Amino acid sequence: MVLTERVLSGDRLALARLLSMLESESPEGAEALALLYPHTGIAHRIGVTGPPGSGKSCLVSRLAHAYRHPQAGAGSRVAIVAVDPTSPYTGGAILGDRIRMRDLSGDPDVFIRSMASRGTLGGLAATTSSLVDALDAAGFDPILIETVGAGQAELEVARMAHSTIVVEAPSLGDEIQAIKAGILEAADIVVVNKGDLPGADHALRALQSAIELGLAVSEDLPPELQRGRKPGAQGWQTPVLTTVATTGEGVERLQGALMAHRQHLRSSGALVERERSRLRTEVGALLQVQLVERFLIRHGNGRYESLIEEAVLKRKSPRQVVRELLAEGAG
Numbered sequence: 598m599v600l601t602e603r604v605l606s607g608d609r610l611a612l613a614r615l616l617s618m619l620e621s622e623s624p625e626g627a628e629a630l631a632l633l634y635p636h637t638g639i640a641h642r643i644g645v646t647g648p649p650g651s652g653k654s655c656l657v658s659r660l661a662h663a664y665r666h667p668q669a670g671a672g673s674r675v676a677i678v679a680v681d682p683t684s685p686y687t688g689g690a691i692l693g694d695r696i697r698m699r700d701l702s703g704d705p706d707v708f709i710r711s712m713a714s715r716g717t718l719g720g721l722a723a724t725t726s727s728l729v730d731a732l733d734a735a736g737f738d739p740i741l742i743e744t745v746g747a748g749q750a751e752l753e754v755a756r757m758a759h760s761t762i763v764v765e766a767p768s769l770g771d772e773i774q775a776i777k778a779g780i781l782e783a784a785d786i787v788v789v790n791k792g793d794l795p796g797a798d799h800a801l802r803a804l805q806s807a808i809e810l811g812l813a814v815s816e817d818l819p820p821e822l823q824r825g826r827k828p829g830a831q832g833w834q835t836p837v838l839t840t841v842a843t844t845g846e847g848v849e850r851l852q853g854a855l856m857a858h859r860q861h862l863r864s865s866g867a868l869v870e871r872e873r874s875r876l877r878t879e880v881g882a883l884l885q886v887q888l889v890e891r892f893l894i895r896h897g898n899g900r901y902e903s904l905i906e907e908a909v910l911k912r913k914s915p916r917q918v919v920r921e922l923l924a925e926g927a928g
């Protein structure tokens with residue numbers, strides 16, 4: 598049986614192989630994904646972001662467990678993708694004090710994958726996207742994507758999800774990391790984890806006001822300034838929930854909020870809008886990479902670098918450089 602058929606039939610080994618191929622950006626991987634692509638579009642893609650140490654990995658494990666073992670009905674097949682390289686998921690086993698989550702590993706209907714390396718060619722978001730597409734085609738739903746909420750790349754990954762959870766933990770000072778990092782606009786659901794620690798109430802209130810303020814502000818902003826805002830954010834009241842990931846407290850409510858958000862995206866038509874915007878970004882990023890690569894193959898690195906040098910010496914502006922590159926690339 599060929600690889601794609603094996604993936605579709607639920608073969609975990611084949612899936613793992615495909616994910617490695619996609620991660621290393623091999624042409625065979627891209628070819629396989631093209632065949633699988635029509636089978637995607639089922640899974641609920643859930644992004645989980647926030648500062649390191651806020652409890653994302655714990656919370657993701659809890660959520661996965663909740664989806665696997667619902668109070669009523671059959672459990673879902675759950676996939677976890679950890680884009681955060683420090684996250685303690687290693688091929689299904691979870692390290693350290695997360696022993697209680699061991700029942701996730703060894704469950705054939707849970708697939709856990711850590712991204713071994715940051716994508717090179719297509720960028721982090723595009724590589725993650727390919728992995729998630731493969732998991733989607735393989736029948737996992739939901740797919741939980743954990744990232745660090747530190748930079749632009751993570752915002753891009755968040756934008757890739759249908760529903761984004763921003764996780765915050767109470768801090769000693771007044772500072773709320775998620776607000777400082779400017780990732781709050783990307784949130785569909787905000788979670789104050791470590792609700793058992795002092796300062797949780799303060800964090801909850803601070804985040805609630807930030808959300809209200811953020812909403813009031815971004816309605817008036819031009820789209821390009823609404824950095825993290827995603828299509829369909831209107832008409833959804835971003836809930837701020839408290840959880841204790843170590844005990845599982847509040848996780849059911851979080852799951853409820855996720856399902857409500859999925860429903861909102863479906864009924865408002867925002868799901869299609871988000872998909873379109875995500876694909877536009879992804880295609881644009883891939884195209885950019887390919888164009889640069891094509892130029893380098895055709896004209897060599899020397900010409901490229903010498904034009905950059907012209908810009909360094911202020912003889913040409915970056916825009917002029919691009920114009921020349923494009924003119925030469927077309928020849």
Ligand SMILES: Nc1nc2c(ncn2[C@@H]2O[C@H](COP(=O)(O)OP(=O)(O)O)[C@@H](O)[C@H]2O)c(=O)[nH]1
Binds near residue numbers: 656
């Ligand atoms: N007190 C308390 N500690 C927690 C809670 N959730 C996670 N932790 C601890 O916080 C640390 C970081 O958790 P982790 O999930 O790795 O955070 P991540 O870096 O955001 O993925 C671990 O030692 C957890 O045991 C919580 O709700 N309460």
Ligand SMILES: [Mg+2]
Binds near residue numbers: 653681684
């Ligand atoms: Mg983590």
